Amino acid sequence: MAEILSLHDAVARYVEDGATVAMEGFTHLIPFAAGHEVIRQGKRDLTLIRMTPDLIYDQLIGAGCARKVIFSWGGNPGVGSLHRLRDAVEKGWPRRIEILEHSHAAMACAFEAGAAGLPMAVLRGYVGSDLPKVNNQIKFIECPFTGERLAAVPSIRPDVSIVHAQKADRAGNVLVEGIIGVQKEAVLAAKHSIVTVEEVVDELAVEPNACVIPGWAISAIAVAERGSLPSYAHGYYDRNNRFYKEWDAIARDRDAFTQWLDDHVYNAGGATQ
Amino acid sequence: MSLDYTSSEMMTVTAARALENGMTCFVGIGLPSEAANLARLTHAPDVVLIYESGTLQTKPEVLPLSIGDGELCESALTTVSVPEMFRYWLQGGHVSVGFLGTAQIDRFANLNTTLIGDYHDPKVRLPGGGGAPEIATNAHEVFITLKHSKRTFVKDVDFVTTLGFGRDGKGRDGVPNIGRGPTRVITDLCVLKPDPETKELTVVSLHPGVTREDVIEATGWEIRFADELESTPEPSTHELEILRELKERTDRKHSGQ
Numbered sequence: 425m426a427e428i429l430s431l432h433d434a435v436a437r438y439v440e441d442g443a444t445v446a447m448e449g450f451t452h453l454i455p456f457a458a459g460h461e462v463i464r465q466g467k468r469d470l471t472l473i474r475m476t477p478d479l480i481y482d483q484l485i486g487a488g489c490a491r492k493v494i495f496s497w498g499g500n501p502g503v504g505s506l507h508r509l510r511d512a513v514e515k516g517w518p519r520r521i522e523i524l525e526h527s528h529a530a531m532a533c534a535f536e537a538g539a540a541g542l543p544m545a546v547l548r549g550y551v552g553s554d555l556p557k558v559n560n561q562i563k564f565i566e567c568p569f570t571g572e573r574l575a576a577v578p579s580i581r582p583d584v585s586i587v588h589a590q591k592a593d594r595a596g597n598v599l600v601e602g603i604i605g606v607q608k609e610a611v612l613a614a615k616h617s618i619v620t621v622e623e624v625v626d627e628l629a630v631e632p633n634a635c636v637i638p639g640w641a642i643s644a645i646a647v648a649e650r651g652s653l654p655s656y657a658h659g660y661y662d663r664n665n666r667f668y669k670e671w672d673a674i675a676r677d678r679d680a681f682t683q684w685l686d687d688h689v690y691n692a693g694g695a696t697q
Numbered sequence: 698m699s700l701d702y703t704s705s706e707m708m709t710v711t712a713a714r715a716l717e718n719g720m721t722c723f724v725g726i727g728l729p730s731e732a733a734n735l736a737r738l739t740h741a742p743d744v745v746l747i748y749e750s751g752t753l754q755t756k757p758e759v760l761p762l763s764i765g766d767g768e769l770c771e772s773a774l775t776t777v778s779v780p781e782m783f784r785y786w787l788q789g790g791h792v793s794v795g796f797l798g799t800a801q802i803d804r805f806a807n808l809n810t811t812l813i814g815d816y817h818d819p820k821v822r823l824p825g826g827g828g829a830p831e832i833a834t835n836a837h838e839v840f841i842t843l844k845h846s847k848r849t850f851v852k853d854v855d856f857v858t859t860l861g862f863g864r865d866g867k868g869r870d871g872v873p874n875i876g877r878g879p880t881r882v883i884t885d886l887c888v889l890k891p892d893p894e895t896k897e898l899t900v901v902s903l904h905p906g907v908t909r910e911d912v913i914e915a916t917g918w919e920i921r922f923a924d925e926l927e928s929t930p931e932p933s934t935h936e937l938e939i940l941r942e943l944k945e946r947t948d949r950k951h952s953g954q
Contacts (some may be wrong), residue, residue, distance in 0.1 A: 446952050450750050450779050451765025475779070476827075497823030501763030502726060510822045527810070528749060529783040529831035537812040548788055551834045551875060552807075552860030552868040555826060572873055602770045603750045606779050635778075656767055665762045665951045 426596025450605030457651035507526025537579035585614035596639025602658025795836030806861025809854035845884035866896035
């Protein structure tokens with residue numbers, strides 16, 4: 425049964441140093457407010473899982489929260505590189521991080537397998553790719569029925585998953601609308617989960633086939649208004665594409681990044697940019 | 698009469714013409730997305746565009762900056778979860794063509810979007826595979842579009858992120874349930890297709906004003922030309938007009954106006 429907590433308390437309770445954390449949201453509904461709270465609380469040695477690290481993990485990596493990053497596409501969409509991710513991988517600043525790379529299909533399947541309680545996911549993937557040579561978590565198995573060679577990856581079972589959604593009702597039932605990514609799978613695959621929402625309402629008023637995550641399958645709900653900016657919340661506000669472009673210059677330079685972090689995270693008291 | 702157009706416009710229009718009405722196209726972000734939407738707005742109004750964010754049959758008014766822009770969802774027939782997208786729609790065999798960009802391509806059309814240099818000591822770290830490794834093998838065929846240069850067209854890619862035809866051209870031989878792979882590569886200089894036997898990329902058509910020497914100069918291996926080398930038709934006034942309007946709308950939207 426989801427408890428409605430402050431974002432501070434939810435992160436303090438469920439995100440421990442050294443934890444495996446998945447903050448999901450496929451371009452849409454990225455939980456930036458929660459990511460910033462993790463940075464403010466100075467969490468360390470996290471294994472961060474996300475299909476697209478995006479600016480949120482660029483910020484967490486640059487702030488020194490990550491020990492390892494598991495991902496499938498690590499760019500700034502439509503803009504270029506994630507410079508904090510690159511600086512950590514190429515130069516070890518602010519610390520060296522380990523990376524494990526997958527493809528989108530494999531990670532999506534691994535989240536789904538985690539939600540399904542299975543130890544691994546099977547897919548027709550990685551044929552002819554060099555990725556299995558550099559990621560020992562990619563194996564090949566033979567289908568016992570047809571003999572076809574298929575790829576297998578371990579399921580994703582985070583200690584805690586954090587996602588953002590449009591709204592919850594007072595029992596903590598959550599409605600996710602628009603591009604739903606792997607949010608539901610991430611929540612169901614994790615031991616604990618935090619869902620930040622734009623608002624808590626009396627009635628969710630959902631259509632029969634809407635993407636709803638029941639409150640009894642979530643650990644904590646926290647209200648974070650505009651909590652996914654500069655990503656967006658379908659029906660609430662648009663993606664701040666201009667900021668995604670501006671991030672390139674901020675993240676390119678260690679000093680500019682550190683200054684940005686001071687102004688917009690450490691001294692921002694929970695407000696997002 | 699010769700129209701005034703850039704080599705980038707020539708590339709986009711030629712890439713767009715590769716798509717046919719009735720195709721179901723899994724679209725990569727950037728140049729492929731520009732070409733696919735130009736096709737939809739000109740000769741192929743019924744082409745079905747699918748983006749890996751789960752947006753099925755989408756008709757964006759402006760080009761998305763990211764693969765998951767709200768525009769894609771709002772103009773889609775329906776939006777499914779990302780696991781459903783990759784499992785049912787792509788792996789399930791419903792995609793006729795995957796349209797990809799890349800940072801590096803080699804003579805057997807293998808794609809590298811992972812890194813330049815050694816994996817454990819990279820010179821340049823690139824974003825990684827994303828959807829491409831499975832798009833390239835599960836779609837029935839693959840179109841690739843990128844700018845032509847010695848940096849992008851290399852003899853052997855540093856890292857095979859995504860299979861073209863493997864290091865020896867035989868990477869798909871005997872593999873069950875695999876697509877045909879890259880069937881054409883569209884650049885700002887020419888169109889290339891894999892040789893039917895060896896799978897080595899071969900120039901089949903030169904864009905207007907481009908010489909063999911231009912292509913040789915911009916390719917990192919001894920590039921071969923088809924015996925019957927064609928000349929790529931110029932863009933039409935209509936295509937250029939639609940493309941320019943699309944890009945203008947897109948720029949206006951993304952600059953925050």
